[in-house]
Every structure is written in C-alpha cells, then in structure tokens.
Amino acid sequence: MIKNTLFEAIEAGSKELQKFFNGTFTVQSKGSLNDLVTEADHASEKAIFKVIQEKHPDHFILSEETGEIKQDSNYKWIIDPIDGTINFANGIPLCCVSIGVEKDGVMIMGAVYNPFMKEFFFAEKGKGATLNDQKISVSDEDNLLKSCLVTGFPYQYLDSPNGPLQIFEKLIRKAVPVRRLGSAALDLCWTAAGRFDGFYEHKLQAWDSAAGFLIVEEAGGKVTDLKGNTYNPYQPGIIATNGKIHTALQNLMNGGDL
Numbered sequence: 032m033i034k035n036t037l038f039e040a041i042e043a044g045s046k047e048l049q050k051f052f053n054g055t056f057t058v059q060s061k062g063s064l065n066d067l068v069t070e071a072d073h074a075s076e077k078a079i080f081k082v083i084q085e086k087h088p089d090h091f092i093l094s095e096e097t098g099e100i101k102q103d104s105n106y107k108w109i110i111d112p113i114d115g116t117i118n119f120a121n122g123i124p125l126c127c128v129s130i131g132v133e134k135d136g137v138m139i140m141g142a143v144y145n146p147f148m149k150e151f152f153f154a155e156k157g158k159g160a161t162l163n164d165q166k167i168s169v170s171d172e173d174n175l176l177k178s179c180l181v182t183g184f185p186y187q188y189l190d191s192p193n194g195p196l197q198i199f200e201k202l203i204r205k206a207v208p209v210r211r212l213g214s215a216a217l218d219l220c221w222t223a224a225g226r227f228d229g230f231y232e233h234k235l236q237a238w239d240s241a242a243g244f245l246i247v248e249e250a251g252g253k254v255t256d257l258k259g260n261t262y263n264p265y266q267p268g269i270i271a272t273n274g275k276i277h278t279a280l281q282n283l284m285n286g287g288d289l
Contacts, residue, residue, distance in 0.1 A: 033106070034155070036086045037130060037142050043078040044112055044128040045146040047071055052147065053122045066186045067116050072096055075112035075128060083108055095238045107133040109241035109264070114143075115214030124148065129216040131241025131264075138264070141242030143216045152220040154242075154249035160223050169252040169273035170225040176289060178228035178276050181210045181218045185234040193286055195233050205289045219243025222271050223250035229272035229280050233257070237264040247271045257284050 051071035058069050076096050083090065092100040094110040108130060113119050115126030124147035132140040143152040152167075154160040160167050172178050180202065184195050202209050210227070212218055216239060218230045223246045230247075241264045244254045255261065257268035259281050270281055283289060 032086070033132060034140060036083060037132060037140055039086075040079045040082040040108075040110075041128050041130055041142045041144045041151070043082050044075040044130075045144050047075040047078050048113060048119065048126070048128065049146050050074070052119065052124075058120050067120055068096060069113070069116060069120055071119065072113045072116060076110065079110055079112060079128070079130065093237060095236065105135050109133060109238050111216060111238040114216040114239060115212070118213045123213070125212050125214055125217060127214060127216050129238065129242045131238075131245065133241070138241060138245045141245040143220050143242050143246065145217060150220075152223065152242075152246050154223075154246040156245065156249065158249070160246045160249035162220075162224055167224045167250050169223060169247070169250050170228045171275065172228040172273060173275040175229075175276045175279040175283070176205060176207060179208050179210070179226075180280075181212060181221065181227045181230045183211060183213070183215055183218065183232045183235075193284060198231070198284060201283060201289060207289070215239040216243045219247050219271055222273070223247045223252060225250075225273070229270070229276055231257075231270045231280060231284060232268070234267040235264075235269055236267075240264045240269055244269070244271060253277045255281065257281070 056070040061068050089102050089104050091102045091104045091107040111129040114129045119126040127143050127145040129143045139156045141154050152162050221227050222230045247254050253274040254271040
C-alpha cells in the first residue's frame with residue numbers, strides 16, 4: 032500500500048513538471064539570491080499531497096515548500112516537489128521529484144524520478160535499489176584520484192575551514208573530475224548507479240537527500256555525515272560513495288590531503 036502510494040505520488044508530481052517545463056510560469060525568490068520557487072513547484076507539491084492525503088490522511092508530511100504537516104503517526108513522507116529548481120526554471124532537464132518514506136525514524140523507501148530522462152530510481156530498505164526496475168549497484172573504483180565525483184554548492188557560501196571551495200580546489204588541483212549537476216537527489220542516484228564514484232555536499236535539507244541516500248545504501252554504497260557518523264538527513268553534511276573511496280574522501284573533507 033505504501034509503495035503504491037509512493038509510485039502514484041511521484042507520477043502525479045512528475046506530470047506537473049512535464050506540464051510546465053519550457054513553458055510560462057511564475058518564479059519567485061525564497062529570500063536569498065537564486066534560491067527559487069516556481070509555480071510548478073507548488074503544483075507538483077499539491078498533486079503529491081492529494082495522492083498521499085487521500086490514501087494516508089493520518090501520516091506526517093515534511094515538504095520543501097509547505098514545511099511540516101504534523102500528525103501523530105509512525106510514518107513521515109519527506110518530499111521535494113522539484114529537486115533542481117534552477118535547472119527546471121532554465122529549461123535544463125536535470126531535475127526530478129524526490130520522495131522518501133520514513134517509519135519510526137528509519138527511512139524505509141525512496142523514489143526519485145526524472146521524467147525528462149525517463150529515469151525512475153527506487154529503493155526499499157533491505158531489498159536493493161533499481162533504475163527502471165533493473166537492479167543497480169555502485170562502482171568499483173578504489174582510488175580517489177581516479178574517481179569521478181559530484182558535488183553541489185550552497186546558495187550562501189559557508190565561510191568555514193574545509194568549506195565547499197577549499198575542497199573543490201584540492202580536488203581539481205589534483206585533476207580529479209568533479210561535476211555539478213544542480214540536483215542532490217540525482218547526484219545520489221547517479222552515485223548509486225555507478226555513474227559517479229562519490230558525492231559530497233556541505234549543506235542539504237532533509238528533502239534533498241531522504242530518498243537518495245537510501246538508494247545509495249541499497250545499491251551497496253556508504254553514506255555518512257562529514258565526520259563519518261551514521262547519516263541523518265536532518266543534519267546538513269553528506270558523503271555518499273561506493274564505499275571504497277569513502278575513507279579517503281572523508282579524510283579530505285576534514286583537512287587531509289590527497
């Protein structure tokens with residue numbers, strides 16, 4: 032029942048993305064420069080809510096645009112109606128709908144769908160991860176210097192030791208390829224699928240990573256906070272890798288060298 036609702040909700044939100052993409056829609060700032068919300072974000076969120084609340088009216092919801100809809104429930108739906116809003120607003124098809132389902136504080140399901148590339152990623156705890164119903168797994172690369180990485184940057188720069196620019200500089204000075212897709216959910220899914228060997232970011236929200244981190248873990252990868260502790264989507268930093276380069280990347284993130 033939960034799985035069916037998740038799939039229906041993802042599909043409902045994705046239809047709204049397709050309806051608005053490359054069309055005319057309103058765009059507003061959420062307070063800081065380039066932190067945007069569009070008419071399509073709200074439409075997608077509304078469509079997702081409708082599916083979930085019809086099937087599970089007593090479930091807790093946490094969503095990027097609305098915030099918390101609190102309920103006394105063991106279940107929480109963590110929703111990003113469009114992850115990669117700037118991409119979406121500029122007609123770049125690297126964006127998606129992301130929904131994670133948490134039960135008793137444990138992520139049990141996650142789904143991420145990019146309707147423009149027709150890629151549907153899904154994971155259920157203990158049952159592996161799939162892309163369009165085909166099993167996926169992380170890469171085998173064990174040398175950080177030979178890895179292909181992906182990252183993101185916060186809208187407001189974190190002026191702290193080992194911040195985003197410092198880590199990026201260390202990597203590119205050693206010719207390590209680091210990509211920036213503009214969607215943390217896709218960064219995680221592409222790491223799960225072995226396209227990237229690792230992903231790191233200093234500042235995310237729960238809706239950015241709730242589905243994707245489970246997909247990485249179920250694809251055989253490793254996900255921690257920046258210090259190597261068990262990952263919790265309610266704290267900001269993340270390292271997600273194939274497991275084989277994890278220690279090296281974690282060391283780099285905490286002041287070490289390549």
